[in-house]
Structures are given as structure tokens and as C-alpha cells.
Amino acid sequence: MGFGGGNMNKMMKQVQQMQAKMAKLQEELEQKTVEATAGGGVVRVVANGKNEIVEIEIKPEVLDPDDAEMVQDLVLAACNEALRKAQEMVSEEMGKITGGLKLPGMPGLF
Numbered sequence: 001m002g003f004g005g006g007n008m009n010k011m012m013k014q015v016q017q018m019q020a021k022m023a024k025l026q027e028e029l030e031q032k033t034v035e036a037t038a039g040g041g042v043v044r045v046v047a048n049g050k051n052e053i054v055e056i057e058i059k060p061e062v063l064d065p066d067d068a069e070m071v072q073d074l075v076l077a078a079c080n081e082a083l084r085k086a087q088e089m090v091s092e093e094m095g096k097i098t099g100g101l102k103l104p105g106m107p108g109l110f
Contacts (some may be wrong), residue, residue, distance in 0.1 A: 058074075
């Protein structure tokens with residue numbers, strides 16, 4: 001009994017095409033960004049598709065030397081939200097290629 005060589009070749013070509021699309025998408029995602037704010041916009045954080053924080057903006061009016069803890073909390077909240085949005089963006093874009101297929105050895109990508 002064979003494994004249906006024609007079907008296997010077709011499937012391998014589809015997998016290779018998917019891998020090429022995913023590699024291209026990963027490059028594109030490095031350039032895409034998401035933004036999150038905290039404290040009504042006094043702290044703004046931008047993250048890219050590699051889950052890297054690429055920009056933090058803190059409005060001067062929130063910088064109170066007697067309340068540094070509040071600013072730290074706002075920065076932390078905005079960073080976490082930006083990273084969550086970046087992961088969501090990556091999952092959504094990868095899902096367009098894979099159709100929601102979970103591939104072994106690639107945890108967290110989908």
C-alpha cells in the first residue's frame with residue numbers, strides 16, 4: 001500500500017508555499033506597529049510585530065516627582081497592552097495564512 005505519492009507531493013508544495021508566505025509575513029510584521037495608551041493618553045507605548053517596545057511617550061504633565069509610582073504603573077499598563085495588541089495582530093495575520101491551523105513546533109504564533 002502506498003501513501004498516495006501525488007497527494008503527498010501536492011501537500012508538500014502547499015506546506016512550502018505556506019512557509020514562504022509565513023516568512024514574508026514575519027518580515028512585514030516587524031514593520032507593523034500597534035499603540036496602547038494609559039491614564040487617558042498621558043502614557044503612549046508602541047510595539048511592533050516582533051513583540052518589541054519601539055517607542056514610549058510620557059506627557060510632561062504626568063511627571064510628578066512625588067508620585068513616580070503612578071507613572072511606573074501607567075507605563076507598565078501601556079506596555080502590557082501594547083504587547084497584547086502586538087500578539088493579537090500577529091495571530092490574526094498568521095491565521096490568514098494558516099486558516100487557524102496549529103503547526104507543531106511553533107507555539108505562540110497562532
